Amino acid sequence: MRISQLLKSSKIKGIIMPLPMLQKKIPAHPLSSVKAIIAVAAGKGGVGKSSVTVNLALALKAMGYQVGVMDTDIYGPSVRRMLPEDRFPSQKGTLITPALCAGIKMISMAYFRKENEAAVVRAPIANGVVSQFINNVDWGSLDFLLIDFPPGTGDVQLTLSQQANLTGALMVTTPQEVALMDVRKAMHMFDQVKVPLIGVIENMSYYLHPGIAEPIHIFGKGGGERLAREMGIPFLGQIPIDPEICQSGDRGQSLFARDANHQRPATRAFMHLADQVVAHIKVLKEETNNCLSNFELKWKEMESHA
Ligand SMILES: Nc1ncnc2c1ncn2[C@@H]1O[C@H](COP(=O)(O)OP(=O)(O)OP(=O)(O)O)[C@@H](O)[C@H]1O
Numbered sequence: 608m609r610i611s612q613l614l615k616s617s618k619i620k621g622i623i624m625p626l627p628m629l630q631k632k633i634p635a636h637p638l639s640s641v642k643a644i645i646a647v648a649a650g651k652g653g654v655g656k657s658s659v660t661v662n663l664a665l666a667l668k669a670m671g672y673q674v675g676v677m678d679t680d681i682y683g684p685s686v687r688r689m690l691p692e693d694r695f696p697s698q699k700g701t702l703i704t705p706a707l708c709a710g711i712k713m714i715s716m717a718y719f720r721k722e723n724e725a726a727v728v729r730a731p732i733a734n735g736v737v738s739q740f741i742n743n744v745d746w747g748s749l750d751f752l753l754i755d756f757p758p759g760t761g762d763v764q765l766t767l768s769q770q771a772n773l774t775g776a777l778m779v780t781t782p783q784e785v786a787l788m789d790v791r792k793a794m795h796m797f798d799q800v801k802v803p804l805i806g807v808i809e810n811m812s813y814y815l816h817p818g819i820a821e822p823i824h825i826f827g828k829g830g831g832e833r834l835a836r837e838m839g840i841p842f843l844g845q846i847p848i849d850p851e852i853c854q855s856g857d858r859g860q861s862l863f864a865r866d867a868n869h870q871r872p873a874t875r876a877f878m879h880l881a882d883q884v885v886a887h888i889k890v891l892k893e894e895t896n897n898c899l900s901n902f903e904l905k906w907k908e909m910e911s912h913a
């Protein structure tokens with residue numbers, strides 16, 4: 608029966624009765640209570656996207672924010688190893704409740720595969736998994752959801768950029784030119800799909816050798832800052848090379864748990880980065896709101912001329 612016929616049949620004394628079918632409330636999207644959805648991307652592999660995602664999430668958590676992490680590296684998920692769960696994910700109807708790791712909500716392909724089992728899936732399936740992460744995970748209310756992007760600018764990255772309602776993207780790079788080349792390509796992708804770039808993070812910027820005062824710039828100096836200037840976006844900070852980042856990741860012990868008083872330069876660098884991210888997201892949101900109110904103003908003017 609067509610909707611018009613249904614409406615007709617439910618007419619009593621000239622009043623259209625509300626039909627249960629039409630009354631049914633459309634459920635809110637699982638991401639609707641997430642205040643900021645942030646891509647952590649590079650285009651380049653191995654520059655530290657996952658390490659930055661995990662430690663930035665921990666730094667934001669330490670500042671008192673509610674944080675979630677979506678690991679979208681379907682073929683090489685590493686976030687679960689870096690931050691093991693205190694509570695496993697579970698399923699309620701069509702929705703998945705994310706895992707809980709040191710107070711951070713987390714979803715990853717790693718929860719759906721054994722650790723050494725490869726996800727042998729073609730791109731459409733990988734895309735489908737990522738779509739389910741976007742549409743079927745019950746994130747609840749969060750201040751920040753960080754999305755750890757896989758390397759490259761392929762199908763999955765495009766799906767995420769177009770479907771995840773991203774607030775903006777954080778670009779991670781290392782200082783050398785070969786890394787910058789790929790990061791530029793990823794920036795171009797975000798530009799094409801109209802995702803704002805929040806800023807550049809330079810990882811593995813320098814090494815502080817015990818007993819040597821000057822930082823050692825193993826991978827070159829200033830590449831991240833140069834890239835930010837070239838693209839006209841903020842430079843958010845440098846993360847030093849610290850074996851503790853690598854070891855804490857491998858052992859699944861958080862850098863923040865091992866350095867609770869933030870003594871290490873790397874821990875302090877992540878706290879500084881979190882401050883910068885909070886500040887720049889605020890500016891970005893204000894700019895978006897201003898755009899909306901400007902648009903509304905114009906519309907009212909046009910209406911009054913009519
Ligand atoms: N600042 C750092 N100091 C020391 N080790 C680091 C640092 N950043 C990352 N690493 C180490 O470098 C390796 C690669 O980092 P990570 O897995 O975070 O990179 P990625 O960009 O996510 O890689 P992929 O493209 O494979 O997903 C890891 O072993 C990690 O522990």
Ligand SMILES: [Mg+2]
Nearest residue numbers: 656657680685
């Ligand atoms: Mg990674």
